[in-house]
Amino acid sequence: MYTRAYFRLLILVITPLLVLACARNPVTGKREINLMSTEQEIVIGKESHPSVVATMGLYEDKNLQAFMNQKGKAMASISHRPDLPYQFYIVDSPIVNAFAVPGGYVYFTRGILAHFNNEAEFSGVLGHEIGHITAKHAARSQKSQLLSTIALIGGAVLAPQAVGQNIETLQQGLGLLSLKYSRDHESESDKLGVEYSSKIGYDARQMGDFFGTLKRISDRSGQAIPQFMSTHPDPGNRFTRVHELAKDYQTKNPASYQVNRDQYLRLIDGIMYGEDPKQGFVENNYFYHPELRFQFPVPAGWQSQNSPSQFQMAAKDGKAAMILMLAKGNSLDEAAQNLVKELSLNVLENGKTTINGNPAYVLISRQQQQQGQQQDPKSALQIGTWLIQYNNAIYALHGLATNADFTANFSTFKQVAENFRSLSDPDKLNRKAERIVVKATPRDGSFRDVVTQLGMPANRVEEAGILNGLKADDRITRGTLIKIISR
Structure with missing residues (x-):
C-alpha cells in the first residue's frame, strides 16, 4: 500500500514538470x-x-x-x-x-x-x-x-x-x-x-x-x-x-x-594540409615536436591523433593508449600531487628517476571508484604516468589500459617514456607544412598521368584522388583546376 501511494505521489509530482518541459520542436513541429x-x-x-x-x-x-x-x-x-x-x-x-x-x-x-x-x-x-x-x-x-x-x-x-x-x-x-x-x-x-x-x-x-x-x-x-x-x-x-x-x-x-x-x-588555394609540423608530427614511428624540441617513439601499428593541447596514440585493438600533455605544477612533486587529486587516482607505486638526463617521476595508479559504483576489477582503468621535466616544462606521458591488459602493455609504455629525448635533427626542426596548391591541368589525360606530371609521387595518387573527388583513371581536360599537395 505504501509503495502504491508513493508511486501515485511521484506521478503527481513528475507529470506537471513533464508538461512544463514539453515544447514544440521547430523542425518536426511535434x-x-x-x-x-x-x-x-x-x-x-x-x-x-x-x-x-x-x-x-x-x-x-x-x-x-x-x-x-x-x-x-x-x-x-x-x-x-x-x-x-x-x-x-x-x-x-x-x-x-x-x-x-x-x-x-x-x-x-x-x-x-x-x-x-x-x-x-x-x-x-x-x-x-x-x-x-x-x-x-x-x-x-x-x-x-x-x-x-x-x-x-x-x-x-x-x-x-x-x-x-x-x-x-x-x-x-x-x-x-x-x-x-x-x-x-x-x-x-x-x-x-x-x-x-x-x-x-x-x-x-x-x-x-x-x-x-x-x-x-x-x-x-x-x-x-x-x-x-x-x-x-x-x-x-x-x-x-x-x-x-x-x-x-x-x-x-x-x-x-x-x-x-x-x-x-x-578560395582554398594555399590552405594547410595534414599535420602542422610546428604542433608536432609523426614520421617513421616517431613523434617529433620541432617547437618544443623533443621526440619519442610511437609503437608500430599504433594510430595517433595530435592537437595543440595533447598527443594521443592507441593500439588498433583498443586495449592500450598513451596520452602526452603538459602537467600542472612548478615541480615534479607538485605535478604528481595535482595529477593524483584531479584524476582521483589510487597510487600503487611511485618514485623518482632520470630519463635521458631529465628529472622524472613515475606513478602506477588506478582510478578510484565513485561511491556506490560497482565495477569488475579486471575492467577498471590502470594508468602508468611518467612526469618528465624538460626545458622549463613538465610533461605527463600517460599509458592507459584495463587492469586485465595493463601488465601486457606496460613494457610498451615504459619503452616509449624512456625514449623521450631532445630533438636536434635540422630536417625535423625546419620541417615545413604541406599545403594545397591549385593548378590548371597542362593537358588532357587521366588523373593519374596529370598529377604525376605535376609532381605528385605515385604512392600518393590515391590520396590526391580522394582530395579531388576523382579516381586515378578519370579523364580530365586541359585547363581543369585540380588540387596538388606541396610544401
Missing part, C-alpha cells in the same frame, strides 16, 4: 520533452567555445573565414531558428570533420575544407551542422542521456580507446538504442542540409558526392565499422539517400542550382 531552454543552449555554446579553441586552435584565413560567415548567416536566416546568435569558426585540425554546439556555434576543420571541391559540397555540410542546432539534437539527446552512465562517459573522455571494450559491453540494450537515436539525428540533419543548402541556391546532390569522399577516406584508413555499431550512418548509404533527397527537392522546386567549383578551389 511536441516533445525539452530539458534545455534556448537560453541554456546559448550558455552551453558560450561555455564550450573556449574549450574547443584551447583543444584544437583556430585556423587564421581571413578570406575563407569571411566566406564561411557569409554563407552561414545566409543559411541561418532561412533556417527553422533564425534568431539564434550563430557563430562560425575554422579550427586548426587536419581531421576531416565538422561539428556544432548548442546555441549556434558551428565548427569546420581545415581538414574538411581542404577536401571540399565546390561551394555546394561546403554548403550541404554547413546545412547539416546548422540542422543539428535547429532540430535541438543536443537537447533531445539529453533526454535519453539522463539514463546513461556518467562514469562511462568520464572514462571514455580520459581514454576512449583503452575503455573501448567496456563501452561495447555497457552499450548493450539502452546503449545501442542511443546509437540508433544518434543515427536518426544524423539522417534528419542530412535532410535539413539538403533543404537549407538548396534554399540558398546550391545543388544539394554535391553534398551526396562528398559522402562518397568520406566513404573513400574511411575505406583507405581501414577503420570502417558496421553501421549498426556506429553513431553515424554509413557514408555509402548517405551518398545514395542524399542524392534521392536532393532529386526529390529539385523536382518539387525547379530552379538553377549552383555548384561553383572553380570559385571554391581558388
Whole structure:
C-alpha cells in the first residue's frame, strides 16, 4: 500500500514538470520533452567555445573565414531558428570533420575544407551542422542521456580507446538504442542540409558526392565499422539517400542550382594540409615536436591523433593508449600531487628517476571508484604516468589500459617514456607544412598521368584522388583546376 501511494505521489509530482518541459520542436513541429531552454543552449555554446579553441586552435584565413560567415548567416536566416546568435569558426585540425554546439556555434576543420571541391559540397555540410542546432539534437539527446552512465562517459573522455571494450559491453540494450537515436539525428540533419543548402541556391546532390569522399577516406584508413555499431550512418548509404533527397527537392522546386567549383578551389588555394609540423608530427614511428624540441617513439601499428593541447596514440585493438600533455605544477612533486587529486587516482607505486638526463617521476595508479559504483576489477582503468621535466616544462606521458591488459602493455609504455629525448635533427626542426596548391591541368589525360606530371609521387595518387573527388583513371581536360599537395 505504501509503495502504491508513493508511486501515485511521484506521478503527481513528475507529470506537471513533464508538461512544463514539453515544447514544440521547430523542425518536426511535434511536441516533445525539452530539458534545455534556448537560453541554456546559448550558455552551453558560450561555455564550450573556449574549450574547443584551447583543444584544437583556430585556423587564421581571413578570406575563407569571411566566406564561411557569409554563407552561414545566409543559411541561418532561412533556417527553422533564425534568431539564434550563430557563430562560425575554422579550427586548426587536419581531421576531416565538422561539428556544432548548442546555441549556434558551428565548427569546420581545415581538414574538411581542404577536401571540399565546390561551394555546394561546403554548403550541404554547413546545412547539416546548422540542422543539428535547429532540430535541438543536443537537447533531445539529453533526454535519453539522463539514463546513461556518467562514469562511462568520464572514462571514455580520459581514454576512449583503452575503455573501448567496456563501452561495447555497457552499450548493450539502452546503449545501442542511443546509437540508433544518434543515427536518426544524423539522417534528419542530412535532410535539413539538403533543404537549407538548396534554399540558398546550391545543388544539394554535391553534398551526396562528398559522402562518397568520406566513404573513400574511411575505406583507405581501414577503420570502417558496421553501421549498426556506429553513431553515424554509413557514408555509402548517405551518398545514395542524399542524392534521392536532393532529386526529390529539385523536382518539387525547379530552379538553377549552383555548384561553383572553380570559385571554391581558388578560395582554398594555399590552405594547410595534414599535420602542422610546428604542433608536432609523426614520421617513421616517431613523434617529433620541432617547437618544443623533443621526440619519442610511437609503437608500430599504433594510430595517433595530435592537437595543440595533447598527443594521443592507441593500439588498433583498443586495449592500450598513451596520452602526452603538459602537467600542472612548478615541480615534479607538485605535478604528481595535482595529477593524483584531479584524476582521483589510487597510487600503487611511485618514485623518482632520470630519463635521458631529465628529472622524472613515475606513478602506477588506478582510478578510484565513485561511491556506490560497482565495477569488475579486471575492467577498471590502470594508468602508468611518467612526469618528465624538460626545458622549463613538465610533461605527463600517460599509458592507459584495463587492469586485465595493463601488465601486457606496460613494457610498451615504459619503452616509449624512456625514449623521450631532445630533438636536434635540422630536417625535423625546419620541417615545413604541406599545403594545397591549385593548378590548371597542362593537358588532357587521366588523373593519374596529370598529377604525376605535376609532381605528385605515385604512392600518393590515391590520396590526391580522394582530395579531388576523382579516381586515378578519370579523364580530365586541359585547363581543369585540380588540387596538388606541396610544401
